[in-house]
Amino acid sequence: MAEKAVLHFKNIKKSFSGNLVLDGVDFDIYPGQVVALAGENGAGKSTLMNILFGMSVIQETGGYEGEIEFEGQTVKISSPQEAMELGIGMVHQEFMLIPGFTVARNIKLNRENVTPTMIGKFVGRSLDLLDTRQIVEDASEALERLGMEINPEEIVEKLPVGHMQFVEIAREIDKSNLKLLVLDEPTAVLTESEADRFLECIRQVADEGIAVIFISHRLDETMKLADKVIILRDGQMVFEAKTKDTSKNQIAELMVGRKIEADSMVNVNRQFDDQDIILDLQHFSVNMPGEKCRDISLKVRRGEILGIGGLAGHGKTSISNGIFGMYPARGTVLLDGQALHYEKNGEALKHAMAFVSEDRKGVGLLLDEPISLNMVYTDMRTHGSYLKKRGFFTQFDEKAAEKSVNDMIKELDIRCTSGKQLVGRLSGGNQQKVCVARALLTNPKILFVSEPTRGIDIGAKQILLNYLVKINKELGITIIMTSSELNELRTICDRIAIVSSGTVQGILKPDAPNIEFALLMSGEKGGRE
Template structure:
């Protein structure tokens, strides 16, 4: 028998400029099943789902629903085909109530049904075309029915801004059900939830499945994937890797498929004995300014001269906040930071820079550069006040140019013109070289590098790796934040794995395999770690 799939996406290819976001990806979703779509960041998961939801049109490939080929050109089209999607960032209107948000775009109007006399007919006509009064009563009844059926408790009259994130997610789910969607797409639904909320969410997924809905669920957290999914499709770097039946596979297999087996440039490093401690972080705790959730929870570690310590983890597990805390960009809630034995916890950003921190920030456009400044101006962004570059508030242009030209030469920064070129017009790799050059040249004791090669091509990546390794040779202490396993393995002397704001493991690179690291990063091993911790406490 030919199996009829709820959704089939065959040979989907999507290019953005020269970047191949999706390369001949096949996805098959069986009716009434939960399909997990797994892959690393930037693997193309969100892109393929956006194609299914009509946000992008594929360059190649076909989409079939219930065996029939369809073309989905925009989200309205998708809704008509009963395809619904919950985006990673909810699409709700903060100041509207839950009820208003659910019916938004699909409002049923007040309409007299029986005993139609002239007045009622006239009203119906006018309301349909002029007044458009909404039948809240009917909508409320329908929604309450859905709430009962799927056990999704929410207060319909509260405003979105007054309810918690997991409630908002329920609103998004009800929204889909209200539109009678039977194919539900969830983009990283658990990224914003706490442990208990995830448990509840997974139950909701099971309920939906039991009611006959077909679900695609994007995640890189393998625990939950294995808990609820029937099938798993793995994609990596835009390519389709494999489809697996969940009960016939293991977490190890999936995680190795996700990250790929190839390990390159592993032990080119010369062995080096780290000494003298430079950075010491003690019990660092940081809160999300809005939800007051602990995004960094009691994190302690140190970095010594001549070693590269890596905070490894999937984006959004608190690594960024740890760096913000150390560099002073965000306030720390609790804990202490020492630099060369000096307590710098309460220093301002400027004072920390002066105390000896160099920082290659994650987001080069947001923090690292001023795009409308020239190369000259950007090379002194955090040291223009130094004696060499200015005196009594007057900028020494000659020295800045001389210094910047050296940097351009040494770090091979290329642009269409000279140092007066606007940084905005340059390629990402060359922009990054300005930052890397600037921060390394400051010759500070501690170099913090956050995702230093993100978005760069292979040549640029290698160049930056070399520069970082050279700093290690020069006996600097280096703190690296990375979510790319290749990078973690080729650079680190020690690996600290972060998951949900905590350090869940510390390893030397030779003690751990990529697959195991991947498991730790996706939280699969957390229970194990907790168990060990508890044992130790006892």
């Protein structure tokens, strides 16, 4: 191309405390071009954007290697303000609008037109009056460029959710120096028709000569909109091609990437009775901030390991949290055919279910208490075990607890000095083992495990997964495991339900091809099992 590239990432590398999260990302973008950036959670997309915007996390963790060239000049961007001055704009996944301001004031936020006044002249420019008329005019012009009919004098709070994203785009394109626009999953909250409209808008913006980086999990959109697709996987740029030279299936395949050996999947061919349902979710929805799910219908067969997978923010973790009463939920949950009053805290525990939360330090553990108390606490509270009666009072029976605790420590290979060690002093992996032990001591029929291997080392990971398989087989505990790591689910699960946009998109066998998982994750309903 004869034109000069707007932006050129040159061999960008970045590591967080020794962990390489970006490894040699290298691509460029030309004016008017739409580049789609695809990849799983944790592939490095947001880190790359953080580098581009000079977010403080990057400097605080030791900067990055490689160079960024902006319009032919090598630049070091050290704050979002600098990025803005260069002409880089961003539309975030969540709305960055002031709710009580009008559309126009939001579009012109911090770039308001002012009329000079006497007071402003003497005291400081910030005391100049706002030129409301000009602000509204500029705003309607920007909205018009997008082809949107939104009243610029409406308060943002009162706008339909679908319109807010357009206001954000209008704000970016109103900046006269805008050269590069980054869109981070902009269509996640839009309905289908709104999303179509939105894509048209983006095309229009690009046609004005503005380069666009488009991050999205919806492959259809990517194919429709982008000129070029770049795929990141584990921090590496694994693919770069013109959209017209590739296909949806190829992208999906590449995103999930890593091959998994057939023999590492231990539970592919187990048979279960489809009529023997232990847990039945019907139109279950949970209002968990950032992880909402709506209308989940799912049947769990007795004795199986069911995986729940999907991308972050699409609602997979809210299912177990809803059942355990952590967040407001509605819908029907049948446990052995009996309705469960999940809205009552502790009800799930009473019915022989146990939960290993993804929020290990917040919900899972009492960090300032010893291992022993942490392990037996739930059992003590729900079943009254390990308690001695003393008249009207009960007292914690340390002796009785000690035996179970020591058994568990041995069983799970928890590295500690003794059961009296404070949980806060343990490593992540050992803490997680304590969580699992605590859940098991309640003798559950169903065990919910959420992100069991997050933030723990490989060795501990394997022990945990093996242990889950073992208790499932030997004790017949039905396990429902939620995880962002697909491969982890595939190793131990009998079936994997993929949740996207808050609903179950489909249920797959662990040995189903990569592409099917990828398509379900990006929200395209595939055939159910």
